[in-house]
Amino acid sequence: MDGKAHYRTMFLSDWHLGMKGIKSSELLAFLESHDAETIYLIGDIVDQWVLGRKWSWNTDCDHILRNLLEKAERGTNIIYIPGNHDDGFRAWANTSVNGIKIQKDAVHTTSDGRRLWVLHGDEFDLFMRHSRFLANLGHSIVQLLMKLNRPVTWFRKRVGLRPWSLAAMARRAFQGSSKTYRRFATAVTEEAMKLGYDGVVCGHIHKAEFKLVNGIEYWNDGDWVDSCTAAVESMDGTMQIVHYQPPSETIKALCERASIRESDLASSHVLNLPGILEEVAS
Numbered sequence: 001m002d003g004k005a006h007y008r009t010m011f012l013s014d015w016h017l018g019m020k021g022i023k024s025s026e027l028l029a030f031l032e033s034h035d036a037e038t039i040y041l042i043g044d045i046v047d048q049w050v051l052g053r054k055w056s057w058n059t060d061c062d063h064i065l066r067n068l069l070e071k072a073e074r075g076t077n078i079i080y081i082p083g084n085h086d087d088g089f090r091a092w093a094n095t096s097v098n099g100i101k102i103q104k105d106a107v108h109t110t111s112d113g114r115r116l117w118v119l120h121g122d123e124f125d126l127f128m129r130h131s132r133f134l135a136n137l138g139h140s141i142v143q144l145l146m147k148l149n150r151p152v153t154w155f156r157k158r159v160g161l162r163p164w165s166l167a168a169m170a171r172r173a174f175q176g177s178s179k180t181y182r183r184f185a186t187a188v189t190e191e192a193m194k195l196g197y198d199g200v201v202c203g204h205i206h207k208a209e210f211k212l213v214n215g216i217e218y219w220n221d222g223d224w225v226d227s228c229t230a231a232v233e234s235m236d237g238t239m240q241i242v243h244y245q246p247p248s249e250t251i252k253a254l255c256e257r258a259s260i261r262e263s264d265l266a267s268s269h270v271l272n273l274p275g276i277l278e279e280v281a282s
């Protein structure tokens, strides 16, 4: 074995590449150390809402995309389902780019035969649907708090305390409460039941969770803005939520490995993602 964790399926979403303060090193390390036959990218992978002045793109972000392209080249089945922050790609549905399939949603059959509806989920977010303005305001506040939180994180690290996320707290307060989360899970599972699926795998609300709602499986794969979470299916069809939190030395080593590998590649591979995104958006 290559020391990597191998799954039948991995479900990942809400990376928000391009946004400041996301867990890009952790995500890169995760992708470097985890493989699957099929990978679903369930939306908000790049964040087109922060394009322009606030665009923040580091080498880890670049390596994350390269890692995906390498996986696709080696035969991993990658399905990209755009979300609301990367909705420019929704117009590309039913096409494929570098072996990565783009779809509006998907149906995944587990190895033991359960049929799961795979989607980002923003259409079931009543808060979002009724007010893009409020959602944007909430987004700006969370961004501001992430900035303010940086010295706090630095200080807590110095004195040996665990990191504590002001932004995560604010997001919880802003998106409401467990009640909002419950409503979201109820709405999406109700629709899944109507459509005859055994369950649903979605993202969007940045809260990894599994539960049964009226007998329908509700899987939320979480996010890589605050938490580092994914939903995975083992070869026997068992699903679980993974919280990725290796020691920081491991993350560093895996990111270094990715950058060394990249230096072997031709320099003609350099990505101009903001340019591509501007084009997609227009």
Ligand SMILES: [Mn+2]
Pocket (backbone or CB within 6 Å): 043, 044, 083, 084, 085, 120, 122, 203, 204, 205
């Ligand atoms: Mn979303």
